[in-house]
């Protein structure tokens with residue numbers, strides 16, 4: 381049970397995740413799933429729901445941190461076209477692995493959140509776009525959806541109301557860029573996932589050019605608690621401008637890697653030392669990627685940074701998806717950057733020249749650097765090229781590709797220099 | 806036109822009644838049948854093992870889309886394969902979280918044990934080893950997918966055992 385005193389909340393999305401059998405409807409219901417849904421469907425109207433989500437201060441958990449209630453309020457009414465709800469379960473940002481746990485352990489929480497969001501938006505058809513590799517998770521979701529249909533929680537006239545919504549799991553097939561919302565829409569239309577130019581934003585013209593809301597799994601899984609306890613309740617958890625709990629996926633050089641749902645604003649050091657069993661080696665990290673591989677790295681001087689949107693931004697990075705990758709003193713930062721540069725080159729969809737050419741080129745220089753074939757001039761070019769890719773493409777994949785390179789050059793010039801041909805001889 | 810692929814000379818393949826029913830149900834879930842392309846390709850790959858040109862033609866015919874549109878999709882997404890793999894497809898993640906926890910050494914070990922390079926299949930057709938991007942399970946690094954089943958915190962010993970077990974089962978099956 382989630383306490384109604386905001387200062388006592390220890391979990392929202394993960395509240396029931398470790399209860400045995402929670403993936404089945406019977407157990408989930410015993411533990412409170414769908415208990416507040418009839419109240420929402422019978423006693424709240426669309427405006428009231430959107431208002432509560434606005435008040436809650438909930439910001440999108442998929443990476444961009446856009447205020448969820450505001451996004452919902454952009455959806456035009458009475459266009460004569462259907463409105464679609466798409467759950468982004470692509471979870472491809474390196475370091476991120478939180479949505480997987482919600483889906484495999486508490487699928488009904490996501491379904492409940494989607495029913496409530498769908499009701500608020502006037503949706504008749506909703507989809508969960510799940511990365512293709514998550515076959516097990518897709519199977520768990522499908523089983524839960526089947527149960528929900530049988531219990532009239534999905535389908536026509538949900539729980540005897542006028543509201544009808546259908547929900548379909550749609551598997552991707554291995555393409556990181558499909559996590560970008562407009563690429564996701566292209567992919568759902570049966571095409572390669574090439575991002576669309578914005579505007580128009582999906583809220584106005586999305587899936588088959590109809591109004592479409594794309595939200596992350598964690599975002600949607602937070603909705604039931606917000607509606608049950610109220611927007612104001614949610615706003616009091618966390619810190620100003622970063623309301624609520626957040627799941628941090630911690631990986632790399634910690635003793636207990638994993639997903640930890642904690643109040644926003646918790647200092648990074650507390651998360652690592654009290655939750656993750658500390659670093660594998662040494663007392664402070666050599667570098668931390670705070671929000672997934674596409675976010676700039678932080679150094680040991682930021683070990684006490686509060687994990688919140690504004691505070692991480694002030695430190696020079698982004699909260700992103702909450703994927704914290706820790707590097708201790710043993711990390712080979714040049715090799716890691718080279719590996720990430722391969723990732724972006726492999727995943728670039730190829731439609732924007734700076735990204736297509738830039739990512740391939742960065743990877744080739746990084747490979748050459750690691751092999752001892754670069755000189756100081758190459759490093760300048762590496763810097764220049766990265767700076768010129770960011771912000772010059774349709775989607776932010778190129779910005780993500782530049783982030784590790786720029787971080788490496790900024791934080792570890794000596795280590796980079798030690799790889800140069802003239803210093804290797 | 807040079808872009809066209811001549812599939813008329815290829816062996817014709819088909820979906821069975823049950824699969825066609827499943828496809829009908831899939832198509833009904835979307836505003837446009839074209840949206841069922843990825844799900845149907847997954848279904849086809851599951852059934853045929855991979856997606857050679859005649860299977861792609863079958864998918865195109867079934868959904869009434871152009872073969873080139875199917876090809877464009879098959880070649881864009883890494884999970885769709887135009888070549889067969891070994892009976893056991895071992896996909897090793899070597900991205901950040903896994904790399905920091907020994908994935909590259911693990912991959913090297915597996916290749917050495919099997920006597921193949923990344924991307925190759927053992928001559929007996931049993932194992933294919935590939936290197937993949939972040940599997941989204943970094944808390945369990947290093948991660949290896951074996952025929953799409955996640956194995957987490959994998960060690961060289963785990964992999965040796967898995968390979969030995971698979972071989973033993975295969976030998977048992979033959980004898």
Ligand SMILES: Cc1cc2nc3c(=O)[nH]c(=O)nc-3n(C[C@H](O)[C@H](O)[C@H](O)COP(=O)(O)O)c2cc1C
Pocket residue numbers: 439440441442443444445446448468469470471472473556557558559560561562594595596597599600775776777
């Ligand atoms: C290259 C790229 C990859 C992305 N991958 C994901 C992803 O895997 N999951 C996700 O929820 N959002 C991802 N996003 C962010 C989405 O575009 C979008 O902002 C998000 O799904 C909106 O949902 P939210 O407001 O609930 O966060 C990605 C963005 C970019 C540029």
